[in-house]
Amino acid sequence: MSFKTKDMRDSFRCALSGLGDAWRSERNMRIHTLAACIAVVAGLWLGLERLEWLFLFSAVFLVTTMEMLNTALERVVDLFTRDYHPLARLAKNAAAGAALLAAFYALTVALLIFVPKLMERFNFF
Numbered sequence: 001m002s003f004k005t006k007d008m009r010d011s012f013r014c015a016l017s018g019l020g021d022a023w024r025s026e027r028n029m030r031i032h033t034l035a036a037c038i039a040v041v042a043g044l045w046l047g048l049e050r051l052e053w054l055f056l057f058s059a060v061f062l063v064t065t066m067e068m069l070n071t072a073l074e075r076v077v078d079l080f081t082r083d084y085h086p087l088a089r090l091a092k093n094a095a096a097g098a099a100l101l102a103a104f105y106a107l108t109v110a111l112l113i114f115v116p117k118l119m120e121r122f123n124f125f
């Protein structure tokens with residue numbers, strides 16, 4: 001029996017289903033989505049420039065992409081073994097480390113964009 005997708009629409013449906021599954025099963029994914037929504041609302045309120053939006057969206061997509069890859073790797077490792085294995089630990093920790101680096105990037109971008117804008121808005125200068 002073949003599991004191959006039939007056409008582009010089928011591939012797209014599978015990808016959306018993957019996003020939905022990750023959103024339902026991964027708490028981090030929901031936290032990132034909430035953080036992204038807050039950042040977009042704050043960006044609209046503070047009137048970000050085009051380049052600031054570009055960095056903000058790059059951070060949002062990097063973090064969510066890393067979280068999806070982390071989730072995929074966790075699933076593959078769990079498929080391979082549910083028992084303790086040092087390589088399973090190393091693989092999952094490395095993927096979690098990648099997600100953490102992306103989160104640090106997003107935090108840096110958010111601080112560099114929002115702190116000056118907020119100081120300007122509240123006349124801290």
Ligand SMILES: Nc1ncnc2c1ncn2[C@@H]1O[C@H](COP(=O)(O)OP(=O)(O)OP(=O)(O)O)[C@@H](O)[C@H]1O
Nearest residue numbers: 028070074081082083084085086088089092093096
């Ligand atoms: N089969 C295993 N063998 C050894 N250590 C494991 C194994 N499965 C998980 N671990 C360890 O437990 C940690 C958490 O694994 P788990 O699969 O529960 O991920 P998680 O808590 O869902 O992580 P995240 O918060 O990134 O989604 C891993 O980072 C790893 O250190």
